[in-house]
Amino acid sequence: MEPIRLGKTDMMVSKLGFGGIPIQRVSEDEAVAVVKRCLDLGITFIDTANAYTNSEERIGKAISGRREGLILATKSTSRTREGVESHLKQSLKLLGVESIDLYQFHGVNDFDAYARVLDPNGPMAVVQEAKKAGVIKHIGITSHLIDVAKEAVKSDRFETIMFPFNFVTCEPADELLPLAREHDVGFIAMKPLAGGMLQNITLAFKYLLQFPDVVSIPGIERVHEIDEIIQVVEGPRQMTEAEQSEMQRLRDELGTRFCRRCDYCLPCPEEIPISLIMIVHSFVKRMPPERVFSGGIANGLEMAANCTKCGDCEERCPYGLPIREMLEENVNLYQAQKRKYQEQMASR
Numbered sequence: 001m002e003p004i005r006l007g008k009t010d011m012m013v014s015k016l017g018f019g020g021i022p023i024q025r026v027s028e029d030e031a032v033a034v035v036k037r038c039l040d041l042g043i044t045f046i047d048t049a050n051a052y053t054n055s056e057e058r059i060g061k062a063i064s065g066r067r068e069g070l071i072l073a074t075k076s077t078s079r080t081r082e083g084v085e086s087h088l089k090q091s092l093k094l095l096g097v098e099s100i101d102l103y104q105f106h107g108v109n110d111f112d113a114y115a116r117v118l119d120p121n122g123p124m125a126v127v128q129e130a131k132k133a134g135v136i137k138h139i140g141i142t143s144h145l146i147d148v149a150k151e152a153v154k155s156d157r158f159e160t161i162m163f164p165f166n167f168v169t170c171e172p173a174d175e176l177l178p179l180a181r182e183h184d185v186g187f188i189a190m191k192p193l194a195g196g197m198l199q200n201i202t203l204a205f206k207y208l209l210q211f212p213d214v215v216s217i218p219g220i221e222r223v224h225e226i227d228e229i230i231q232v233v234e235g236p237r238q239m240t241e242a243e244q245s246e247m248q249r250l251r252d253e254l255g256t257r258f259c260r261r262c263d264y265c266l267p268c269p270e271e272i273p274i275s276l277i278m279i280v281h282s283f284v285k286r287m288p289p290e291r292v293f294s295g296g297i298a299n300g301l302e303m304a305a306n307c308t309k310c311g312d313c314e315e316r317c318p319y320g321l322p323i324r325e326m327l328e329e330n331v332n333l334y335q336a337q338k339r340k341y342q343e344q345m346a347s348r
């Protein structure tokens with residue numbers, strides 16, 4: 001697989017990276033095997049996060065003795081100095097490495113969070129000190145909000161930007177990617193399969209392969225998934241006419257009913273975490289049940305029950321989504337899956 005240059009980091013990474021979310025939901029042996037398979041196939045860019053429970057630890061086990069030539073990226077959701085310090089320490093330990101190639105501020109989805117990240121005595125100071133000490137090689141940021149992402153790129157404070165990019169969430173191709181090129185900021189495409197929404201692997205990757213300087217990081221859970229993706233990456237990249245029409249058909253079908261997680265619909269008077277609830281179907285598919293049916297996701301679902309159907313959110317959604325209807329669908333799906341899970345647990 002051809003290496004590409006990750007913007008001003010000057011690091012060369014495989015065109016296809018590895019996204020570390022889904023390995024949380026399989027057994028440790030399966031997780032380690034899938035990461036090893038990716039390494040064997042020539043993937044050199046591995047992305048994970050402090051927030052992905054056991055992902056760093058499992059990746060650490062898989063890369064043990066194979067660190068050389070790998071570009072390791074992880075991230076912290078903390079917006080405090082102490083929090084980032086502690087996450088960084090933990091990541092180094094769990095990954096079993098002395099340095100991290102790319103350290104990213106995770107999910108900076110509003111300008112308040114962005115300001116906290118940049119606080120000269122806060123998170124940014126910690127990573128800059130770690131960079132000086134050689135513990136972190138490069139600094140990046142991840143976001144779902146295009147305005148924050150553009151601001152971050154323009155600021156020249158970050159060497160990479162990670163943003164959702166796929167053939168239905170294709171807005172980054174218009175402004176964000178050209179801006180990243182202008183500032184020589186490396187572009188990492190998260191959610192190449194739109195969080196599990198796109199089932200057609202060939203189309204999803206052929207679309208992204210058109211952008212020679214973008215590294216995509218599909219979340220891989222099973223060996224057969226990476227084998228399938230690699231076949232596309234190594235096969236003919238030109239889209240046939242039939243594929244182009246199919247892509248357009250899927251865009252038309254999904255485009256009007258697809259949450260981009262931009263959070264323009266907030267604030268909700270009932271403080272419902274709308275974008276979280278809108279993708280519950282994807283969590284149910286991709287995450288371990290014990291994480292889906294407890295903690296933050298379960299709390300969010302409880303709050304969704306307080307929706308008064310006022311419709312304020314729908315007025316603000318730039319994509320015109322029927323949010324009330326979609327929230328209800330996701331809540332119903334979640335409750336049905338939860339019942340199924342509880343029955344399974346009870347019958348054990």
Ligand code: SF4
Pocket residue numbers: 267268269270271272274306307308309310311312313314323324
């Ligand atoms: S319709 Fe429900 S989710 Fe939307 S703003 Fe009103 S209370 Fe919040």
Ligand code: SF4
Pocket residue numbers: 258259260261262263264265266274275278316317318319320321323
């Ligand atoms: S519902 Fe609309 S405004 Fe809210 S996060 Fe999704 S796409 Fe954005």
